[in-house]
Amino acid sequence: MRTAYGVETVRAAERELMARLPDGALMQRAAAGLAAACADLLGRVYGSRVVLLTGSGDNGGDALYAGARLARRGAGVTAVLLSPERAHAGGLAALRRAGGRSVGVAGAEELIERADLVVDGIVGIGGKGGLRPEAVPLAEAAERSRAAVVAVDLPSGVDVETGEVRGAALRADLTVTFGTHKPGLLIDPAREYAGVVRLVDIGLAPPADATELEALQHADVARLLPLPSPETDKYRRGVVGIAAGSARYPGAAVLAVAGALRGGAGAVRYVGPAGDAVIARFPETLVSDGGPKKAGRVQAWVVGPGAGDDAATVAEVLAADVPVLLDADGLRLAHADAVRGRTAPTLMTPHAGEAAALLGISREEVEGARLASVRELAGRYAATVLLKGSTTLVAGAGGTGAVRVNPTGTGWLATAGSGDVLSGLAGSLLAAGLPALDAASVAAYLHGLSARFAADGAPVGAHDVAEGIPGAWRDVRG
Ligand SMILES: NC(=O)C1=CN([C@@H]2O[C@H](COP(=O)(O)OP(=O)(O)OC[C@H]3O[C@@H](n4cnc5c(N)ncnc54)[C@H](O)[C@@H]3O)[C@@H](O)[C@H]2O)[C@@H](O)CC1
Numbered sequence: 001m002r003t004a005y006g007v008e009t010v011r012a013a014e015r016e017l018m019a020r021l022p023d024g025a026l027m028q029r030a031a032a033g034l035a036a037a038c039a040d041l042l043g044r045v046y047g048s049r050v051v052l053l054t055g056s057g058d059n060g061g062d063a064l065y066a067g068a069r070l071a072r073r074g075a076g077v078t079a080v081l082l083s084p085e086r087a088h089a090g091g092l093a094a095l096r097r098a099g100g101r102s103v104g105v106a107g108a109e110e111l112i113e114r115a116d117l118v119v120d121g122i123v124g125i126g127g128k129g130g131l132r133p134e135a136v137p138l139a140e141a142a143e144r145s146r147a148a149v150v151a152v153d154l155p156s157g158v159d160v161e162t163g164e165v166r167g168a169a170l171r172a173d174l175t176v177t178f179g180t181h182k183p184g185l186l187i188d189p190a191r192e193y194a195g196v197v198r199l200v201d202i203g204l205a206p207p208a209d210a211t212e213l214e215a216l217q218h219a220d221v222a223r224l225l226p227l228p229s230p231e232t233d234k235y236r237r238g239v240v241g242i243a244a245g246s247a248r249y250p251g252a253a254v255l256a257v258a259g260a261l262r263g264g265a266g267a268v269r270y271v272g273p274a275g276d277a278v279i280a281r282f283p284e285t286l287v288s289d290g291g292p293k294k295a296g297r298v299q300a301w302v303v304g305p306g307a308g309d310d311a312a313t314v315a316e317v318l319a320a321d322v323p324v325l326l327d328a329d330g331l332r333l334a335h336a337d338a339v340r341g342r343t344a345p346t347l348m349t350p351h352a353g354e355a356a357a358l359l360g361i362s363r364e365e366v367e368g369a370r371l372a373s374v375r376e377l378a379g380r381y382a383a384t385v386l387l388k389g390s391t392t393l394v395a396g397a398g399g400t401g402a403v404r405v406n407p408t409g410t411g412w413l414a415t416a417g418s419g420d421v422l423s424g425l426a427g428s429l430l431a432a433g434l435p436a437l438d439a440a441s442v443a444a445y446l447h448g449l450s451a452r453f454a455a456d457g458a459p460v461g462a463h464d465v466a467e468g469i470p471g472a473w474r475d476v477r478g
Pocket residue numbers: 014018026027030031055056057058059060062122123124125126127128129130131132135152153157178202
């Protein structure tokens with residue numbers, strides 16, 4: 001499991017570790033890791049031109065000590081000091097001893113444009129708000145330049161706690177972060193500014209109960225996948241009910257069923273007006289004519305994809321005492337009190353637009369503040385919430401625990417109907433017995449992986465994503 005921690009937790013863990021180490025040892029570990037990453041990126045250090053953008057804090061100190069290491073290996077290193085009188089004294093002395101030099105911001109843009117490598121040590125976890133005005137032209141020059149841009153700990157200007165980017169920020173190709181990941185490095189829009197993230201171990205050990213974000217990895221997902229035991233049968237594996245589709249959108253039902261058939265449940269029941277389309281494509285589906293109550297027993301329901309205005313069906317499903325996944329029209333039609341009053345788990349899977357409607361804010365506000373939005377929804381509805389989009393987040397019911405961030409997402413998933421596949425897949429995992437947080441995060445993981453395999457560099461349709469799910473399972477199981 002990859003984990004990320006908030007700034008207060010990181011600082012506390014740093015203090016604890018620093019108390020046990022000689023002065024400055026932690027910064028030397030950070031600088032050594034940073035210099036190694038820079039050297040890897042440069043290929044040839046000797047003769048390369050390196051520019052350090054250096055702020056007044058320890059982030060600048062890391063950059064200066066790393067610059068000294070590169071200068072000792074023959075790089076031409078220039079530190080651009082944003083606050084010359086407050087630059088990290090030890091770091092600056094080390095750089096000068098190694099043959100590096102320092103300049104002010106005047107003329108720095110030209111240096112940056114001619115550099116092979118730019119190191120962003122403007123601010124780290126002590127940064128507040130976007131870049132200050134004097135740093136903005138430097139960040140722009142770095143973007144124009146052909147130099148590789150390496151951010152120290154995080155790209156300066158992004159909100160490391162939330163992934164929000166409120167003002168100007170530096171765009172990096174690589175971020176070398178110390179001790180632990182930070183939420184902003186894993187959540188868009190800040191994630192995009194970070195580029196590739198490389199973690200340098202400096203010995204930090206934050207407490208597990210302070211985890212802010214978790215990203216499942218293959219091994220975690222493999223442990224969670226529901227597998228049939230020798231003594232199983234289709235009912236014991238779990239039956240998932242799908243209440244989806246309409247005369248206008250029969251395809252949503254077909255795609256949700258397509259996802260559900262690949263999610264591990266032993267059977268899929270379908271209720272709704274698209275039974276003929278479903279059975280034509282998937283004859284193994286148990287189609288029933290009545291409403292959810294007449295469909296026979298299920299261990300979980302999915303309600304909403306392409307469902308139109310059928311509020312009665314949504315209410316009927318919400319009254320069932322089994323896990324319920326609410327998606328698309330279901331999110332709009334569900335009564336908040338009916339959701340909050342449920343005793344069995346509820347999983348809501350909005351995209352940013354649907355989340356915005358539920359929260360009474362704009363889509364842009366949700367996309368700018370995904371972490372706060374997903375926690376807020378999970379709190380308001382006392383439900384597990386999977387917020388879809390370029391970063392998919394899952395918050396457990398109540399919204400207070402660690403939030404899961406999906407690491408497998410890909411822009412190829414932004415295709416009509418892929419959300420319907422996801423809802424069927426997650427519903428199937430719920431029916432197979434996974435807790436809602438696991439069902440949602442495992443579904444997002446498999447869904448993203450499947451899209452990556454199916455796309456392989458070319459556009460895919462939602463049905464390709466559904467068909468790729470078994471391949472994603474096999475890959476995860478190794
Ligand atoms: N504490 C430790 O033991 C370690 C800290 N490390 C480094 O130290 C960093 C944190 O250092 P600091 O606490 O000194 O804080 P920073 O270096 O992040 O920045 C603090 C300074 O930047 C200024 N500042 C704040 N927001 C700004 C903005 N938007 N634009 C321009 N300037 C701004 C503040 O006035 C303050 O003086 C970490 O991110 C990491 O890089 C590493 O060396 C690892 C060990």
